[in-house]
Amino acid sequence: TGFDLIKLDNFGEFHNEHPDVITGLEFERLTNAAGPTKGKFVKPSNGERPKKVVFVQCVGSRDKSERGKSYCSKICCMYTAKHAMLIKDKYPDTEVYVFYIDVRTPGKNFDEFHRRAVEEYGVHYIKGMVGKVMPEGEKLMVQAVDSLSGTPLEIDADMVVLASATQAKPDAVALKRKLNISSDLNNFFTEAHPKLKPVETASAGIYLAGACQGPKDIPETVAQASAAAAKAIILLSKKELTNNACVSNVNKNICSGCKACSKMCPYDAISIKMMDIYEHGKVVRKEVAEVNEALCQGCGGCTVSCRPGAIDLKGFTNKQIMAEVDAICL
Ligand SMILES: Cc1cc2nc3c(=O)[nH]c(=O)nc-3n(C[C@H](O)[C@H](O)[C@H](O)COP(=O)(O)OP(=O)(O)OC[C@H]3O[C@@H](n4cnc5c(N)ncnc54)[C@H](O)[C@@H]3O)c2cc1C
Incomplete structure (x- = not known):
């Protein structure tokens, strides 16, 4: 911007x-x-x-x-x-x-x-x-x-x-919403980590370059833009992308479609869809949450927001965590 x-x-x-x-x-x-x-x-x-x-x-x-x-x-x-x-x-x-x-x-x-x-x-x-x-x-x-x-x-x-x-440019706020990235109080976009991820945003595949992130001169802008371009090339040069295996998983039978998880997901990885679900021996049409596994970063925020307890993080399900606790305590 x-x-x-x-x-x-x-x-x-x-x-x-x-x-x-x-x-x-x-x-x-x-x-x-x-x-x-x-x-x-x-x-x-x-x-x-x-x-x-x-x-x-x-x-x-x-x-x-x-x-x-x-x-x-x-x-x-x-x-x-x-x-x-x-x-x-x-x-x-x-x-x-x-x-x-x-x-x-x-x-x-x-x-x-x-x-x-x-x-x-x-x-x-x-x-x-x-x-x-x-x-x-x-x-x-x-x-x-x-x-x-x-x-x-x-x-x-x-x-x-x-x-x-x-x-910051006045249209930075609209762009932030469109890309689902975050900004500071002055509407400059925020990086995922100030020291270790200075060109990444919290949304996978969105990178920052230049004064949209904060005031900077040309050499700094060019350095950051080159880094952002390199990061994008790394993504695009691969035939297949490997993703974090520990992503959220919805039990659609329990999901009530309340949207709490989709509202709190910082990566815009959860959408609510109308689906046919097999419940108690019959097919029921209802709204349920669906996770886009390519976007999910496995932060686990949705698992805490889900009141019916329909979402788990693969590898960190309640059952698995309780088994670990049992293994330590017994
Ligand atoms: C008076 C002055 C003098 C300066 N002199 C120097 C200097 O001598 N040396 C130095 O290192 N730095 C200097 N700077 C700083 C320099 O201008 C910035 O570092 C640099 O411009 C930042 O680059 P940028 O690409 O982030 O932003 P910009 O240069 O602002 O470029 C952003 C571009 O994106 C375009 N854009 C915005 N929104 C959209 C959209 N939605 N779609 C398509 N295009 C869009 C804009 O029109 C613009 O062309 C000076 C700044 C000022 C104000």
Whole structure:
């Protein structure tokens, strides 16, 4: 699904409706050779080249209030350093400021990349949040505080670039339901195990790749996508698939068709079907649960939910477990 950036309607203090207050993604388009200005770096308001540019980090990220996202968007520190260096490389006389809470650079050569922006390109990194951006004539007055020295600052910028928080795509919820996979509170899909199964979902045969799982950069996305593709190839390259033998089994004579098992199955492996069942010497037509053994992962959740006791896990039937207990105790 990829990702989206949050809408900035609730961040009125930045005056995002002003043409020269743009998001990182808009900056990316503005400086792209295939973009609307053919890569020429100009102010959208009047086509002039900006001489003073202010980048604001963490707009909506690491923000526990209702308008923001509590998590770190992870990619902004690095792409802002990239944007800042891009400007300085093309137009060295431009003054570039970056306001940040922390600079997070946990990746191979990431810290070196950030240090180049500061030491080689002379980008001014200021620890502190921007309180307000006020349009004043042709300028954008950026009011902030340098939190290390406690000094209030005002910068008359030509352009302001906001690193707005990333978020899950709105259609992720519908897709999650369709695929019967799970997601976290922020609607990013959840992996089966954070360390040992980072590309698998709890549903067999559904794999995750990229920002649908959480904010991540391109190298991480590519690594995860390659792993997901390899996992899919492993499944598809086999003529036959072997499955876990310990799957659920329904005793259709006892099953009342109450649907409790199908509702709780995390793998969507149980369906309720109308069937002819031979009961007490006659054929009865009734609704009963049926297990798709290819989908069942043998978690045993359905066995506990079944009130009439109609479902057992093969290899772990009540009779077998009681026999084991007897063997231990006797
Ligand atoms: C401003 C900015 C600058 C960045 N710069 C860098 C950088 O320099 N280096 C870096 O490593 N990372 C950078 N990133 C991060 C990078 O964009 C992400 O890591 C990457 O895009 C994640 O890839 P993805 O495939 O998961 O998602 P996406 O790139 O969002 O791709 C998902 C694709 O799926 C499509 N899609 C969604 N739903 C459907 C559907 N139902 N059917 C069919 N198609 C669908 C979407 O249209 C989209 O094309 C930057 C991000 C931003 C916001």
